[in-house]
Amino acid sequence: MQIEPQAFDRVLSSMCTEPHPAARDAAERFLATNPGDPGTYPNVSALEDDAISLLGEIAGLDDPAGYVTSGGTEANIQAVRIARERTDSRTPNIVMPESGHFSFQKAADLLGVELRIVPTDDRHRADLEAVRASVDEDTALVIGVAGTTEYGRVDPIPELGEIAQSSDAMLHVDAAWGGFVLPFTDYEWHFGHAAVDTMTIDPHKMGQAAVPSGGLLVRSPDLLDELAVDTPYLESTSQATLTGTRSGAGVASAVAAMETLWPAGYRSQYVRSQNNAEWLADALEKRGYRVADPTLPLVAADVPRSTFDALRAKGWRISRTATGELRVVCMPHVSREMLASFIGDLDRLEVRASVPVASDD
Ligand SMILES: Cc1ncc(COP(=O)(O)O)c(C=O)c1O
Numbered sequence: 001m002q003i004e005p006q007a008f009d010r011v012l013s014s015m016c017t018e019p020h021p022a023a024r025d026a027a028e029r030f031l032a033t034n035p036g037d038p039g040t041y042p043n044v045s046a047l048e049d050d051a052i053s054l055l056g057e058i059a060g061l062d063d064p065a066g067y068v069t070s071g072g073t074e075a076n077i078q079a080v081r082i083a084r085e086r087t088d089s090r091t092p093n094i095v096m097p098e099s100g101h102f103s104f105q106k107a108a109d110l111l112g113v114e115l116r117i118v119p120t121d122d123r124h125r126a127d128l129e130a131v132r133a134s135v136d137e138d139t140a141l142v143i144g145v146a147g148t149t150e151y152g153r154v155d156p157i158p159e160l161g162e163i164a165q166s167s168d169a170m171l172h173v174d175a176a177w178g179g180f181v182l183p184f185t186d187y188e189w190h191f192g193h194a195a196v197d198t199m200t201i202d203p204h205k206m207g208q209a210a211v212p213s214g215g216l217l218v219r220s221p222d223l224l225d226e227l228a229v230d231t232p233y234l235e236s237t238s239q240a241t242l243t244g245t246r247s248g249a250g251v252a253s254a255v256a257a258m259e260t261l262w263p264a265g266y267r268s269q270y271v272r273s274q275n276n277a278e279w280l281a282d283a284l285e286k287r288g289y290r291v292a293d294p295t296l297p298l299v300a301a302d303v304p305r306s307t308f309d310a311l312r313a314k315g316w317r318i319s320r321t322a323t324g325e326l327r328v329v330c331m332p333h334v335s336r337e338m339l340a341s342f343i344g345d346l347d348r349l350e351v352r353a354s355v356p357v358a359s360d361d
Helices: 021-029 042-058 072-086 103-111 128-134 157-166 248-261 264-286 305-313 336-354
Strands: 065-069 093-097 114-118 139-145 170-174 198-200 214-218 298-301 326-329
Touching: 021 248, 042 065, 042 214, 042 248, 065 072, 065 248, 072 103, 072 139, 072 170, 072 198, 072 214, 093 103, 093 128, 103 114, 114 128, 128 157, 139 157, 157 170, 248 264, 264 298, 264 336, 305 336
Parallel strands: 093 114, 093 139, 139 170, 170 198
Antiparallel strands: 065 214, 198 214, 298 326
């Protein structure tokens, strides 16, 4: 029997979503192309330039450089690699708030740099004093997150930039998830707002492109030189990517999604997702749960483990934060009807839990 991909109608915790129809179509058309070999596949390679210009426009970068990665993990690893190549330190460290994505642990492991994890404040944002106390002359990179994985929070990016500059380190902003919603908020998060050197911004998350489509942006093209290796058997002379052969589908679908949706489509999607998050937060609060304020379209609430497990048993694809809260990401496929149905299931479970167990005595 052929296994079908699962439907999205109960998926509430993923940071991926159904691709936009234009993105899906482009992915199919470019499936058999490899932007890793631009001498052989020049069309998809030209499309990648378009992808980087569009990403640059979204992220406030006038003269953008970068490439379409396999996802946020690759972009984060490459950002750490650039910083490690740039520093003079023989024992480099990188400083990250505890809200940073686990991909930085992989990066630190692979690249042999020390990962210094600092606490967040009571709003789940990087604690600036803790960052200041952690940087030293061996710090190669300070990491800020613009849209954290667990609570959707935005670190104080300009201040992190100042701290990085004061210790001669670079600043990387991980906007893997937040990058396609933040342009419609007042947050200061991008290259135009702060001394950002590198950024992760993934079309395959809120950008509605097909997987695999991540993004690495760098403030100036010479930063990519830190990643480049010679490519003797290809017609192109060097390659800055981590993977060799790459998916042309990811590149083409990123361009198709961004050309279709930037900016008006993404703006209305943000408004819809944010309204849904606020509706869900309100519904959970009314039922007595403690909810972390959804500053971006992501809701975390302290639903008990037994309720969480019962909701999963009903087929809801939900996940928990490190401290055990229910986590719902209001991605484009998450509709108000889905959320209402989720709350309906929660109510039925609560009613059942509150019915006294019949006793034989
Ligand atoms: C903030 C952030 N950075 C990086 C990643 C890793 O992205 P990927 O899973 O595409 O490698 C994620 C994944 O959810 C994320 O939320």
